[in-house]
Amino acid sequence: MNVGLAAQVLSKSVADMFKTLRKSKEKQDTSIYDDTTETEKFCRYFNYLFDCLNTRQLYEAEDKRNDAMLPYKSKDDLRLKWLANDFLTYLESWQNYAQTRTDLSRDERNKLTLSHQTIEGLKITVYSFLELIPFLLSLQGAKFVLSEKFNQDGVEIFFAKQRARCGRGDNPTAKQFMHNTQAIRTTKSLSFGSSSNIRKRKLSLNVDELSQPIRKKARNK
Template identity: 25%
Template sequence: MKVRLATQLLSASVADALEFCRDIGIPEFLGCDGTIQLIRIFNNLLDVMNSRNMRAKGRKWALAKLNVEETKNFFENVEVYIKHLKFLDGTLVIDSNRSNGFRGFIVCMKSLIALYNTLIAQENSTLNYICTYKLSQDHLELFFGSIRAKCGFNNNPSARMFRAAYKRLLVHAQFKDSATGNCLPLEKITILNASAINSTTGNCRLVESPDDITMNLENLDDHDYIFPTLTEYAHHVVEYIAGFVVRKLKKQLHCETCIQSTLESTPNKNTFSLVSHKNKGGLIQPSDGVTKVCSTAEKILREYQTRVGSKCVGQPKYFLTMINKLSGMLLPTSIFNNLIEFIRKLFPR
């Protein structure tokens, strides 16, 4: 089990995506209300169990006297919900062979309230709040991951190997965040920090090279997302990504006219879109020109993946030429050049 993948699956973003697919009428997502409810409940529960400070919003706020009653009511509702979950045959999940995870959530909720009553609710308590992320095993997982890395990922190191690895971590470097372990670090907590050596992440390719991409042409029907034609949902996703592109471009552009040309002049023009569905005040509604450029880039990328064996499609020059022909007249030259430079970084020269 990979916790870092489970937390991404049981997230508000997945619930929003399912809800949006249901609202636009995609047949495969009709009747997914129960799944949306389950994901939102466990997303909020994971937020409570991973609180890190007093300045967070919503459920991510650390447990304190101001929100303890709300948290207790939430825990009671979640416990009732978990105890009434059933399989298709009517068997309660809590009574099945797969009940460990659900029972674990109930135990964690009760334990957290007991910790609050012991550490904060007392009259002479010195604590004002509890950051639940400090209680998680992520820090121990990261420590074990670093030990395994120093031992050459040996699953059964000897005492001498462990002592040598521990000394290297203690004297020479602090932990390096690894994306291959069971969890992801949510904040910078120095462990065994005896020197000032900082970890740096390596470079990664955004798009695989043609030699890395393998396509099974006999099963193209199972992967309809690779065809250049964009579905309604794909168009909304591209529009959402275009808002992120505009956010990055605004940091590089200094011309106010150019910046305004990347933004939608009437923000409420399309009230039913993925951007408006997920917007809580911080998302950007891109202009039609930027959306067109990003849509064209998406189509060319899909064609690039489909026809990766072709000599012309496999060249970045072909990719950029097609973008220029299809979208070059929609934006000012300076903005278009910035977009081209951004796309050029997707391909190694």
């Protein structure tokens, strides 16, 4: 599964679609969209969350006209307050509402919300982010923070290459692991595969090219 494509479902465009269809007067049967208010809110909240956690460049927000993708320059950033006050409260209220439905069984109540593991993962991510941004900005010389740099793509690539080198063996020894690591370094195979589910990045390397080939040195006879 491509995570980047899957995340695009929870976008502002999808939320706007629900809102437009609810208010549409051209189509006769729009009653099926009457109960999509919370779905629209869910898409907007997670779209904004993804934008807050994926600021990649200094001027990307201007290019895309999206203030949520501005670099973090202050510990009092409004996005941090939104994460702490709005997003976390949204998750808590949603979870509490589902658990108060006494007319449903336990399994049915659990199906009304995200899984417990997903909610805990979101909370850990947001709480860590709220602590990390002010700390980094307090360091001497730190002028801004790009949140997209907090990712584990490099780790995922590394272990994907490890699994590929192990073949059918899924329980390598420490010696095999170190041997595979050395082979990965030697072959420079830490690259993005065509089927990887992470965002591809362009590496900018400054290579000095000589206009003339190097002259061969005369051998001492």
